[in-house]
Every structure is written in C-alpha cells, then in structure tokens.
Amino acid sequence: MGIQEIATVTGLSKATVSRALRGLPTVADTTIDQVRRVADELGYVPSSAAAGLATGRQRAVGVVVPVLDRWFYVKALGGVDAELRRAGYDLVLYNLGGPGGDRDRAFRRSMLRHRVDALVLLSLVLDATERNELQLAEHPMIVIGGPAPGLRNVGVDDVVVAGLATGHLLGLGHRRIAYVGGQDEAGMNVAVPYRRRDGFVDTMRAAGNRVPRGWLVDGRFSFAGGIAAGEALLGSEVDRPTAVFCASDEMALGVMTAATRLGLRVPEDLSVIGIDGHEYGASVGLTTIEQDPEAQGRVAARAVLAEVDGARPRPVPPSPARLVVRRSTAPPR
Amino acid sequence: MGIQEIATVTGLSKATVSRALRGLPTVADTTIDQVRRVADELGYVPSSAAAGLATGRQRAVGVVVPVLDRWFYVKALGGVDAELRRAGYDLVLYNLGGPGGDRDRAFRRSMLRHRVDALVLLSLVLDATERNELQLAEHPMIVIGGPAPGLRNVGVDDVVVAGLATGHLLGLGHRRIAYVGGQDEAGMNVAVPYRRRDGFVDTMRAAGNRVPRGWLVDGRFSFAGGIAAGEALLGSEVDRPTAVFCASDEMALGVMTAATRLGLRVPEDLSVIGIDGHEYGASVGLTTIEQDPEAQGRVAARAVLAEVDGARPRPVPPSPARLVVRRSTAPPR
DNA sequence: GTGAAAGCGCTAACAA
DNA sequence: TTGTTAGCGCTTTCAC
Numbered sequence: 284m285g286i287q288e289i290a291t292v293t294g295l296s297k298a299t300v301s302r303a304l305r306g307l308p309t310v311a312d313t314t315i316d317q318v319r320r321v322a323d324e325l326g327y328v329p330s331s332a333a334a335g336l337a338t339g340r341q342r343a344v345g346v347v348v349p350v351l352d353r354w355f356y357v358k359a360l361g362g363v364d365a366e367l368r369r370a371g372y373d374l375v376l377y378n379l380g381g382p383g384g385d386r387d388r389a390f391r392r393s394m395l396r397h398r399v400d401a402l403v404l405l406s407l408v409l410d411a412t413e414r415n416e417l418q419l420a421e422h423p424m425i426v427i428g429g430p431a432p433g434l435r436n437v438g439v440d441d442v443v444v445a446g447l448a449t450g451h452l453l454g455l456g457h458r459r460i461a462y463v464g465g466q467d468e469a470g471m472n473v474a475v476p477y478r479r480r481d482g483f484v485d486t487m488r489a490a491g492n493r494v495p496r497g498w499l500v501d502g503r504f505s506f507a508g509g510i511a512a513g514e515a516l517l518g519s520e521v522d523r524p525t526a527v528f529c530a531s532d533e534m535a536l537g538v539m540t541a542a543t544r545l546g547l548r549v550p551e552d553l554s555v556i557g558i559d560g561h562e563y564g565a566s567v568g569l570t571t572i573e574q575d576p577e578a579q580g581r582v583a584a585r586a587v588l589a590e591v592d593g594a595r596p597r598p599v600p601p602s603p604a605r606l607v608v609r610r611s612t613a614p615p616r
Numbered sequence: 617m618g619i620q621e622i623a624t625v626t627g628l629s630k631a632t633v634s635r636a637l638r639g640l641p642t643v644a645d646t647t648i649d650q651v652r653r654v655a656d657e658l659g660y661v662p663s664s665a666a667a668g669l670a671t672g673r674q675r676a677v678g679v680v681v682p683v684l685d686r687w688f689y690v691k692a693l694g695g696v697d698a699e700l701r702r703a704g705y706d707l708v709l710y711n712l713g714g715p716g717g718d719r720d721r722a723f724r725r726s727m728l729r730h731r732v733d734a735l736v737l738l739s740l741v742l743d744a745t746e747r748n749e750l751q752l753a754e755h756p757m758i759v760i761g762g763p764a765p766g767l768r769n770v771g772v773d774d775v776v777v778a779g780l781a782t783g784h785l786l787g788l789g790h791r792r793i794a795y796v797g798g799q800d801e802a803g804m805n806v807a808v809p810y811r812r813r814d815g816f817v818d819t820m821r822a823a824g825n826r827v828p829r830g831w832l833v834d835g836r837f838s839f840a841g842g843i844a845a846g847e848a849l850l851g852s853e854v855d856r857p858t859a860v861f862c863a864s865d866e867m868a869l870g871v872m873t874a875a876t877r878l879g880l881r882v883p884e885d886l887s888v889i890g891i892d893g894h895e896y897g898a899s900v901g902l903t904t905i906e907q908d909p910e911a912q913g914r915v916a917a918r919a920v921l922a923e924v925d926g927a928r929p930r931p932v933p934p935s936p937a938r939l940v941v942r943r944s945t946a947p948p949r
Numbered sequence: 950g951t952g953a954a955a956g957c958g959c960t961a962a963c964a965a
Numbered sequence: 966t967t968g969t970t971a972g973c974g975c976t977t978t979c980a981c
Contacts, residue, residue: 297953299952374708632966
C-alpha cells in the first residue's frame with residue numbers, strides 16, 4: 284500500500300506515480316486520472332515521513348504556547364492554524380504547560396527533531412541557551428506578542444497600548460488609578476506584563492500622578508486572579524482607587540465581579556478598563572483596548588511560511604489596537 | 617550533521633551510534649557517553665522523519681477538535697497534551713475550524729498521512745465516509761465526549777448528567793424549567809447537545825411536567841449565545857420560566873448575565889444551573905454539574921498510547937461528574 | 950511524457 | 966558489545 288503498488292497495478296514507474304500524485308505538469312492528464320483512480324481503489328495513504336525524508340520538508344509548523352487556557356493564546360493559535368490549513372501545513376502543538384511542565388525537556392526533546400519546518404512562539408522570551416538550541420534546528424521563527432530579542436515579532440506595542448488605556452482613564456478625570464497585571468509566571472518568561480506595567484507607570488508619571496506600590500497588583504492574567512486582585516484593591520474603604528486598569532480583559536472581568544460583590548457599582552463607584560477584546564467583555568460592557576490575536580496568528584503563520592519558501596524575513600509592523608469605550612468607564616464622582 | 621558524522625568522528629558504526637543515542641542496554645556506558653558528547657559538540661539534531669520511516673512509528677498523536685475556543689475543548693486538549701508529553705509524544709492539532717473550515721479536506725489531506733500513530737477526537741461523531749477514511753490509516757482512535765458509534769469513548773454520560781441537573785431543579789420545587797443547549801453546529805456533527813436535551817426532556821416528562829417547545833432554546837454553546845437565549849426566554853413577563861438548565865456553563869453564565877440585565881435576581885427570580893465546572897462559574901456562584909475534561913483528556917491519551925503499544929483496546933468507564941450547588945439555584949418563589 | 954537508479958537519515962535483523 | 970547489510974516510502978536527477 285505504498286506508491287509501489289500503484290506503480291505495479293498501473294504498469295507505470297514509481298517516479299511517474301509520484302509525479303502524477305502530486306499533479307506535476309510533466310505528466311499526461313490521462314495518466315494522472317488513472318493513477319488517482321487506482322490510488323483511491325487501493326486506499327493509498329501517503330507517508331509524510333517518507334516525503335519529508337526525501338525533500339527535507341515536513342509541511343508542518345510548530346506552535347509553542349506557555350499555557351493553553353488563556354484567551355489570547357487560544358485565539359492566536361486559531362489564527363495560526365487557519366493559515367496553516369490554507370497552505371496545507373500541519374500544526375504541531377508544543378505546550379510548555381505552565382508551572383508544571385519542565386520547559387527544558389519540551390524544548391530539546393521534541394521541537395528540535397526536524398518535525399516542523401518553522402516555529403511560532405506565543406509570548407515567549409527565550410533565554411540564550413534556548414535560542415541556541417532552537418537555532419540548531421535552523422528553522423524560521425517568529426514570536427507573537429511581546430518583544431523578542433533577536434527574533435521577528437508580531438503583536439501590538441504593549442507600552443503604547445497600556446498608555447492608551449491609562450490615558451483614557453486620565454482623560455475621564457481619574458487620578459487614583461490602580462494596575463492589575465501579572466508576573467513572570469513560573470519561569471514562563473513572558474515579557475508582556477512588564478511592558479504593559481511600564482506603559483501604565485510612565486503615562487501616570489508623565490501626567491504628574493504618583494503610583495503607590497500597593498496599586499500594582501498581580502492578577503495572574505486570569506479571571507480568578509482578577510477577582511483576588513480586585514478584592515485586595517477594593518476591600519478597604521479608605522484609600523480606594525477610582526479606576527483600575529487591567530492588563531487583560533479576563534482580569535478586568537474578575538475585578539468587575541469583585542467590585543460588584545463588594546457592593547461597588549461600575550462605573551459609578553469604580554471604572555474598569557482592560558486589554559484584549561474578549562467576547563465576555565463586550566457582553567458585560569467592559570471598556571477595553573481591542574486587539575485581534577487571531578489576525579496576529581495569521582500574520583505570523585504567513586510570515587514563517589514565506590520564509591520557509593525562501594523569502595527574506597522582513598520585519599512585521601505592529602498590529603493594530605483600538606480603544607473601545609463601553610459602560611465600565613466614566614468620570615469619577 | 618546526521619548520525620553518520622558522529623560515526624565517523626567516533627570511529628564507531630552508524631548502528632552503534634544509533635543505539636547509543638537511544639541509550640539501548642546493549643551498548644557500553646563509555647560508548648554512550650562518548651557518543652552523546654560528540655553529538656552535542658556537533659550540534660546533532662535527530663530526524664523524526666527518518667526514524668519514523670524506519671520504525672513505522674511517528675511518536676505523535678493527532679487531536680481533532682471541532683473548534684478551538686470552547687472551554688471544554690481547550691481543557692481536554694490540555695489533558696491529552698500533558699499525557700503525551702509525559703510519554704515523549706508530539707501532538708498534532710487538527711482543528712476543523714467550525715463552520716468555515718472545510719471539514720472534508722482537513723480529514724483527507726492531513727490526518728491520514730501517517731503523520732500520527734493515533735487519533736483523539738473531541739466530541740465528534742463521524743459519518744460513514746469519514747470513518748472509512750480514517751480506518752484506512754488504521755490507527756487507534758478514541759472519542760472524548762459524546763457517544764461514538766463503533767469507537768471507544770471517554771466522557772460523562774450526558775443523559776444521566778442532564779437528568780441530574782434537571783433533578784436538582786425539580787427537587788427544589790421548580791416545574792417551569794427551560795433548557796438552553798445547542799444544535800449541531802454547522803455540520804460539526806456533535807451529539808452532546810442532543811443527548812443532554814434528551815436527558816432533560818425525559819426527566820421532566822417522567823416527573824409529569826410538560827416541556828413547551830419554546831423552552832428548548834439554542835445557545836450555541838457560547839457565552840454570547842447564552843445571553844441571546846436568556847433574553848429570548850426571559851424577555852417577556854408572561855410565561856417566564858422559574859429556572860433554566862444550560863447544557864454548558866458558558867451558556868449559563870450568559871443566561872445569568874441576561875437575567876441581571878433584565879432586572880431579574882438570581883436565584884430569587886430565576887434559578888440557573890449549568891454543566892462543566894468552568895472557573896468563571898465558581899467565581900460567580902453558578903450551580904453546576906462538574907466534570908473534569910482535563911482528566912478525560914489524560915485518560916484518552918493513555919488509552920490510545922496503550923493501544924499503540926499493542927494493548928487490546930478495553931472500554932473506558934464513564935467519567936465522573938457531580939452536582940456542585942452554589943448560589944444560582946434556590947426554590948422558586 | 951516516462952523510467953532507472955540513487956539516496957534522504959535512520960533502525961533492525963543477523964553476524965561477528 | 967559492535968559492525969554489516971538491508972531496507973522504510975518517497976523524491977529527484979539524469980536518461981531515454
């Protein structure tokens with residue numbers, strides 16, 4: 284049940300069958316038809332391993348995610364996938380698995396085995412060792428989200444985006460603004476949270492506001508983390524911020540939930556703004572800086588595929604993001 | 617930069633190098649050390665294609681998802697992934713991409729190319745053609761969620777689970793209960809929604825309650841869909857249900873949001889119960905039937921890996937699910 | 950438009 | 966414990 288059987292049945296050579304199966308132009312149309320028919324009858328299944336060995340191309344792209352269950356990663360993954368499918372490429376998923384997964388082994392063991400022709404990294408900053416190891420494999424690489432020293436990068440400018448959000452709150456008249464972001468999660472080495480925090484702090488300072496240390500809170504980029512952060516921030520009546528800027532919508536939803544639970548009304552008692560454009564946010568009136576991770580995924584996939592096809596890597600312009608004002612932000616009382 | 621170079625440098629044969637690299641017991645420890653060292657120095661990267669060709673094993677498993685951005689699929693995918701990583705297998709993701717993606721091509725073109733040793737299908741029911749095509753590839757297969765004619769299946773018993781939820785509401789004294797589920801989404805051929813609806817209807821009828829047609833609503837298994845369903849169901853003051861059973865937590869969260877927006881209090885004016893155990897639900901007090909898709913993913917992965925290793929496929933017992941009562945359900949007024 | 954032959958990089962008998 | 970020899974199933978020159 285290989286190409287050979289088809290050759291035998293049709294009386295053609297393996298070479299011609301191979302060409303016919305791929306629809307190469309140097310093959311007679313009648314031959315192509317015949318080969319295809321016989322292949323179907325025989326239930327022929329091509330072997331990508333054999334093809335890969337012969338050509339050196341696997342027609343597969345690896346996608347590396349820090350963890351799976353975050354809105355942004357899932358959306359971006361979907362975008363990469365859509366583009367790969369269009370191009371007839373398979374997608375190999377490398378999930379570093381957050382805290383639990385031993386990142387090292389994941390990197391060495393699988394990603395380097397020439398199983399893929401290119402790599403798309405989600406929000407990851409590689410250290411020197413990792414870069415060296417990946418370099419060995421010599422495939423095209425690109426990073427989605429977050430700056431990437433030495434690598435191409437697609438995504439929004441996080442500092443700018445954070446400034447935008449902060450500026451919106453300042454423009455409404457808020458001065459007492461808290462930030463809910465994240466830390467580098469368990470060695471996942473993600474730079475995004477820090478860049479957004481910097482954008483926030485810089486914008487606040489530039490406008491002449493102080494940023495109390497206690498108002499830079501870790502929300503772990505999750506809904507539950509947002510709730511915890513919100514409760515910490517809003518629990519006491521004294522010295523409560525009038526607005527909270529969250530580095531992701533998931534955390535913003537958590538803060539809104541915490542606020543409601545504490546009897547605060549949004550936006551009358553508290554303004555909340557997030558980043559992302561999460562569907563839930565639209566439904567509950569969350570003001571946000573909207574971005575399109577799916578589009579970013581598609582762009583990234585196209586970029587590496589082009590490079591696989593021999594194109595010279597060109598830098599990708601920053602992805603668009605825009606302020607979407609909804610019901611969760613208003614002037615302070 | 618293949619195994620050959622290492623052989624040349626060390627003065628050993630390709631065969632020994634191959635064995636050493638894999639740490640086979642028939643190789644001298646000193647040889648293993650030496651080979652590993654030289655391999656490192658040379659920056660050797662193994663070729664999974666070559667190994668796959670030679671052994672017929674790709675050390676990769678395919679996971680087929682109908683769409684990517686649903687809580688259940690992401691969690692289950694994570695579970696499968698964790699187990700595969702443990703076993704040193706790669707995960708190839710086949711996303712049917714919902715309505716847009718042309719399911720046929722996806723099936724033929726990629727999944728059958730012997731790129732993977734086994735397949736895990738998420739919530740998919742295959743039609744005869746598809747089953748035949750996949751059968752060609754002859755790899756072990758298993759389905760997570762939903763019954764699978766002719767295939768092994770891991771997951772909760774959806775009829776039972778729906779009955780449990782419905783029973784909880786009935787037990788509280790509700791009689792006017794609506795159901796929010798889903799349809800077969802754009803040919804994705806997912807059976808779960810129907811099974812849960814059946815469980816609901818059967819339980820209602822058995823308790824002597826009628827189920828108006830208009831109270832079986834499509835919530836598209838999404839948050840937004842849940843909101844729409846909730847608005848349709850609760851919009852008019854006359855003939856409003858006192859409780860809603862949603863076939864997923866995401867929809868239940870939507871219904872709760874719609875209720876709040878319409879000025880109804882949960883649970884005073886409306887009880888809501890879901891299925892899943894979604895993190896957001898815990899935070900907002902949603903009563904639910906909790907299941908563990910990640911565990912289901914691990915079980916499924918283990919099952920197919922065992923089969924790849926020659927084990928006889930044994931049926932998997934139904935996965936556990938349990939009622940978690942929180943604040944969203946109460947007796948009707 | 951088609952065929953013959955070499956080889957992609959590894960593993961797996963079988964010998965030694 | 967190590968080496969020799971065949972392939973695994975394709976693609977790809979180079980001839981015809």
